[in-house]
Amino acid sequence: MYSNVNYRLLGLIIESVTGKKFEECLNTYITKPMGLNETSANSNPNLIDSYQYFLYYPILKFNKSFHSQEIPSGLISSTANDMSIYLRHLMNSYNNNSNTILKTSITKQLFTPNENNRSGYGLGWRVFNDVFYHNGTNKSFESSMYILPSINKAIVVLINSNQAPSSGIIDGIASILLDQKYSTASSFRYYRSLPFITLILLVIFFFQIRKWRKLSFPINLSRKIVPNLLLILGLVFVIFFSIFFPKLNGANLKTAIQFDPSSGYSIILIALLLFLIFLLFYFNRSQKHLKHKEIL
Numbered sequence: 001m002y003s004n005v006n007y008r009l010l011g012l013i014i015e016s017v018t019g020k021k022f023e024e025c026l027n028t029y030i031t032k033p034m035g036l037n038e039t040s041a042n043s044n045p046n047l048i049d050s051y052q053y054f055l056y057y058p059i060l061k062f063n064k065s066f067h068s069q070e071i072p073s074g075l076i077s078s079t080a081n082d083m084s085i086y087l088r089h090l091m092n093s094y095n096n097n098s099n100t101i102l103k104t105s106i107t108k109q110l111f112t113p114n115e116n117n118r119s120g121y122g123l124g125w126r127v128f129n130d131v132f133y134h135n136g137t138n139k140s141f142e143s144s145m146y147i148l149p150s151i152n153k154a155i156v157v158l159i160n161s162n163q164a165p166s167s168g169i170i171d172g173i174a175s176i177l178l179d180q181k182y183s184t185a186s187s188f189r190y191y192r193s194l195p196f197i198t199l200i201l202l203v204i205f206f207f208q209i210r211k212w213r214k215l216s217f218p219i220n221l222s223r224k225i226v227p228n229l230l231l232i233l234g235l236v237f238v239i240f241f242s243i244f245f246p247k248l249n250g251a252n253l254k255t256a257i258q259f260d261p262s263s264g265y266s267i268i269l270i271a272l273l274l275f276l277i278f279l280l281f282y283f284n285r286s287q288k289h290l291k292h293k294e295i296l
Contacts, residue, residue, distance in 0.1 A: 002119070004073040004074065005073075007072045007073035007074070008072055008073050012069075022041055022071055022072055023040065023042060026040070026041045026076070027041075033101055034085065034089055036078065036085060036086060038079045039077070039078040040078075041072070041075065042071075047077060047141075049061060050139075050140035050141060050160045050161060050162075051160065052162065053161065053163060053164070053192065053260070053262055055195055055196070055262070056192055062139065062140055074136050078158075079158075080156055080158055084154070084156060087145060089101065090107055090154075093106075093107040094111065094147075095149075110122055110125050111125055111147075113127050131174065132146070132147040132149065133145060133146045137163065137166075138259075139162060139258060141158070141160055142158075142159045142161060142163070142166045143158045143159070143166065144156070144166045144167060145157075146174050148178065151177060153177050155173050155174060155177075157170045162259055163260050171183070192263075194262070194263050194266035195262060195266050197266070198273070201273040204273075205273050205276055208276075208277055208284065209280065211284050212283060215283075215284060218286065220286040222285065222286040227282055227285045227286060230278070234274065234275070234277075234278030235275065235278065237274065238271050238274045238275045241270065241271055242268070245267060246264075246267065
């Protein structure tokens with residue numbers, strides 16, 4: 001089963017067994033023998049600048065901060081050229097080609113899914129429709145690698161941003177190589193539009209504030225069922241949105257803020273604005289009912 005924690009434990013086990021740092025082991029046993037001269041496991045690597053998205057554009061420069069314990073689970077830095085060499089070694093080994101230092105028996109294990117795992121996960125690679133792939137993202141970067149054994153081709157996509165459309169890009173390239181139809185639609189997820197939703201709610205909040213001011217800032221409780229029911233439903237929706245919406249993407253609110261600040265803070269603002277809008281609507285409706293009663 002795929003797990004970042006398991007990879008971190010594996011890194012600690014390697015260090016315990018060898019008495020060496022994980023970075024040194026990677027260099028001694030993998031990168032140096034394979035000729036991956038620009039690949040390393042360093043918590044402070046010399047990396048290009050990273051940018052995070054605001055709406056549909058990567059314009060927010062992001063300051064990278066990594067911890068050494070994270071290295072085995074996804075902080076091995078490399079280049080497209082080195083990853084091409086790496087993928088070539090894997091393909092040669094898988095096809096019993098002698099032009100590699102990798103043993104075929106070991107490579108076969110990488111692409112053999114666990115029988116008890118429905119996700120098609122082998123050892124670091126997933127297998128789906130005769131495609132071997134692995135992708136991942138951290139706070140600053142996103143990467144995807146495909147091996148297409150039927151045509152002896154491999155693809156690597158590296159992007160200096162997270163939540164970027166790497167999956168859409170690599171799927172499109174794979175479809176072209178396999179002579180299949182590919183989607184031209186944007187692969188950006190729906191939460192890219194969350195700042196727009198925040199703006200719309202801000203406008204609604206402004207009009208509710210104006211109405212509340214015209215009614216002399218009432219804070220009245222209503223005995224009618226409908227306004228109270230709407231207020232309760234509104235509060236339930238606010239709680240659901242702030243807690244469960246991030247979980248739709250396999251994360252909590254804290255993780256959303258760390259990995260995608262634009263969307264994470266938008267979720268907080270949307271929840272806050274929804275709460276205030278529902279509350280103002282309730283007070284404004286309650287005041288209207290009172291005035292109507294006084295007129296009668």
